[in-house]
Amino acid sequence: MTSSTATVPAPEALPKVKTDLLPLLLLPVIALVALPLTGSFSTWVTLTFAGLAMGMIIFIIASGLTLVFGLMDVLNFGHGLFITLGAYVAVSVISRMTGYIESPSLLRNLMAVVPAMLIAMVVVGALGFVFERVIIRPVYGQPLKQIMITMGGMIVGVELVKVIWGAQAIPLPLPAAISGSLLFGDAAVEKYRLIATVVGLLVFAAMLWVLSRTKVGLLIRAGVQDREMVESLGYRIGLLFFGVFIAGAALAGLGGVMWGMYQQTITPEMGGAINVLLFIVIIIGGLGSVGGCFIGALLVGLVANYTGFLAPKVALFSNILLMVLILLWRPQGLYPVVKR
Amino acid sequence: MSEPLLNLQGVHTKIGAYHILHGVDLTVAKGEMTVLLGRNGAGKTTTLRTIMGLWPTAEGTISFQGESIASRPTPEISRRGIAYVPENMGIFSDLTVCENMLLAACDAKRAEDLDASRLEWIFGLFPALRKFWQYPAGLLSGGQKQMLAVARAIVEPRKLLLVDEPSKGLAPAIIQNMITAFRELKQTDTTILLVEQNFNFARQLGDQVAVMDGGRIVHSGAMAALAEDEALQQHLLGLSLAAHR
Numbered sequence A: 001m002t003s004s005t006a007t008v009p010a011p012e013a014l015p016k017v018k019t020d021l022l023p024l025l026l027l028p029v030i031a032l033v034a035l036p037l038t039g040s041f042s043t044w045v046t047l048t049f050a051g052l053a054m055g056m057i058i059f060i061i062a063s064g065l066t067l068v069f070g071l072m073d074v075l076n077f078g079h080g081l082f083i084t085l086g087a088y089v090a091v092s093v094i095s096r097m098t099g100y101i102e103s104p105s106l107l108r109n110l111m112a113v114v115p116a117m118l119i120a121m122v123v124v125g126a127l128g129f130v131f132e133r134v135i136i137r138p139v140y141g142q143p144l145k146q147i148m149i150t151m152g153g154m155i156v157g158v159e160l161v162k163v164i165w166g167a168q169a170i171p172l173p174l175p176a177a178i179s180g181s182l183l184f185g186d187a188a189v190e191k192y193r194l195i196a197t198v199v200g201l202l203v204f205a206a207m208l209w210v211l212s213r214t215k216v217g218l219l220i221r222a223g224v225q226d227r228e229m230v231e232s233l234g235y236r237i238g239l240l241f242f243g244v245f246i247a248g249a250a251l252a253g254l255g256g257v258m259w260g261m262y263q264q265t266i267t268p269e270m271g272g273a274i275n276v277l278l279f280i281v282i283i284i285g286g287l288g289s290v291g292g293c294f295i296g297a298l299l300v301g302l303v304a305n306y307t308g309f310l311a312p313k314v315a316l317f318s319n320i321l322l323m324v325l326i327l328l329w330r331p332q333g334l335y336p337v338v339k340r
Numbered sequence B: 001m002s003e004p005l006l007n008l009q010g011v012h013t014k015i016g017a018y019h020i021l022h023g024v025d026l027t028v029a030k031g032e033m034t035v036l037l038g039r040n041g042a043g044k045t046t047t048l049r050t051i052m053g054l055w056p057t058a059e060g061t062i063s064f065q066g067e068s069i070a071s072r073p074t075p076e077i078s079r080r081g082i083a084y085v086p087e088n089m090g091i092f093s094d095l096t097v098c099e100n101m102l103l104a105a106c107d108a109k110r111a112e113d114l115d116a117s118r119l120e121w122i123f124g125l126f127p128a129l130r131k132f133w134q135y136p137a138g139l140l141s142g143g144q145k146q147m148l149a150v151a152r153a154i155v156e157p158r159k160l161l162l163v164d165e166p167s168k169g170l171a172p173a174i175i176q177n178m179i180t181a182f183r184e185l186k187q188t189d190t191t192i193l194l195v196e197q198n199f200n201f202a203r204q205l206g207d208q209v210a211v212m213d214g215g216r217i218v219h220s221g222a223m224a225a226l227a228e229d230e231a232l233q234q235h236l237l238g239l240s241l242a243a244h245r
Helices: A022-038 A039-070 A081-097 A097-103 A107-137 A143-165 A191-213 A215-225 A227-232 A237-263 A270-285 A290-310 A318-329 B044-051 B074-079 B097-103 B115-126 B127-131 B144-151 B172-185 B198-204 B223-228 B230-237
Strands: A180-183 A187-190 B004-015 B018-029 B032-039 B059-064 B084-085 B160-164 B191-195 B208-213 B216-222
Touching: A022 A039, A022 A191, A022 A237, A022 A290, A039 A081, A039 A187, A039 A191, A039 A215, A039 A237, A039 A270, A039 A290, A081 A097, A081 A107, A081 A237, A097 A107, A107 A143, A107 A237, A143 A270, A180 A191, A187 A191, A191 A215, A191 A237, A191 A290, A191 B223, A215 A227, A215 A237, A215 B097, A227 A237, A227 A290, A227 B074, A237 A270, A270 A290, A270 A318, A270 B127, A290 A318, B004 B044, B004 B191, B018 B032, B018 B044, B018 B059, B018 B191, B018 B208, B018 B216, B032 B198, B032 B230, B044 B160, B044 B191, B074 B084, B084 B144, B097 B144, B115 B127, B115 B144, B115 B172, B115 B223, B127 B144, B144 B160, B144 B172, B172 B198, B198 B223, B208 B230, B216 B223, B216 B230
Parallel strands: B032 B191, B032 B208, B084 B160, B160 B191
Antiparallel strands: A180 A187, B004 B018, B004 B059, B208 B216
16 A cells, blocks of 8 residues: 555535534524514614624633533633633723724724734733643542632632722723714614624634634544544644633633623623623533534524513523523533534 | 564553452464453453553553553554554544544545545445545444444554454444454454454454453463364353354
8 A cells, every 4th residue: 555645535426414404593583583572673783783793702702611611521610710801901902002092093993902802812821821730630520629619710810800900890992993883774783793793703714614624623523522532543632622721711812802892891700790601602502512602602692682672681581591491492502512 | 473562461450449450461462363352341341441541550561562551641552553443433423434534644634645545445445434435424324333433443554453342233244344344454464452242253353362251361362272162162251152153
């Protein structure tokens, strides 16, 4: 047998692989159900874009969390700290560039926002490095200790944030060129929400590309299913997990910046407050599933916005209710990962 | 028996509170197929997992090509040229057949990097894999998954294959297909340590045999000798080949 370039065999006519579209259909179904209830098409458009933007930001934050769980069964309740730190680092960068933020030029705005996001990702990625080595690594395979120590790590981290930046809320104003709304007929859609939706889609597309087109992506998908077999094939799953953990932390940092801009104010508790939503999303989606996480995040975003407008009291528990209903329908989540 | 490739001396394995292997002594000769037989719970699978480093060695030595691999990290053991086909096949069901094969070739980044002539040889052994090349592996039948598991182990030349019960749950026709494939594999001088419960399957392939009971090797020798000695079969395995046919 000599080494040469492999010719991939031509696919023969085979029965088509069935794609499970039902969870995907939930999104338009919920949106269409909400349409008559809101009573106004323009309000519905506004709420839908707000929900999609919120969902995209939650997806950016939660995608790393679901892969971390899928690869090593690690429940990181400290993920919220990454969100908080990302937002505070961004504020520190942006506050030194107020001239750029207040400029009506989009280019000048981006010259402040993009570095702020990148620096936030680097700093939070570095924190992820330390967090994994110091806090997560000693408790591999011990779920109860993981919950306790990661929550403890977040509490300590939040207190340190208060020491550095203070306990008070800090405004994070939108750059001038992306504040305000665009009008589609009577419907007003905030520019930032459109941008958040596009960024979320780009992150999702990039993630899908990495997971389906690169060897590292294949290893991550394989590791989520059967990490022992990945090791038996000669790959160091610990190193893979470490990389995913750092990337997931960096994405949470990016999400923290975007969430801060979405709320236009940041507090040390913002990460902890969104933590519950993250776990709802990854449970709805199916633990370890990036596609499920994406659909779950959009569902959570839409339901939160529709119920917030239609029935504010229901909005307080609407996402828990959504999770319960979905788990009654699909106990393993929308797109469960087949694990050995 | 030719020179030893793998050698286990007094290997003990403990899993939590359970002491599973009680001093396993086993030699696998280069270029031969050694079959590990024994009842359920005898310690066969644990022996393979201990060799692969999936369970730590509590005591004893494991040497491969004269170097100790006891309790080394599994990826390092694999990179030394040992491939493992677990009892559950370890197929990544969400990945396609092609992607499963690609992962087994550590240095290949894309399907195009796989050795084409070796791939053709594998397709010759297991034609179904060509047909289902771009199919999710989870949709394959049990027999096809087993073929993929073995194919994955040989997508690159290996020094030693550890195969755990490849005939388990397979239809007789598929088992015959497996026997043919393993025979062809043997002709390439691949060294194989095969765990089996199906004595008829094992008899047709094995050069050497080791029988386990209670976490120890209680018999080792030439397969041909055991295959001809029904009293010994009855004594070691609780059955005779005649009854098993």
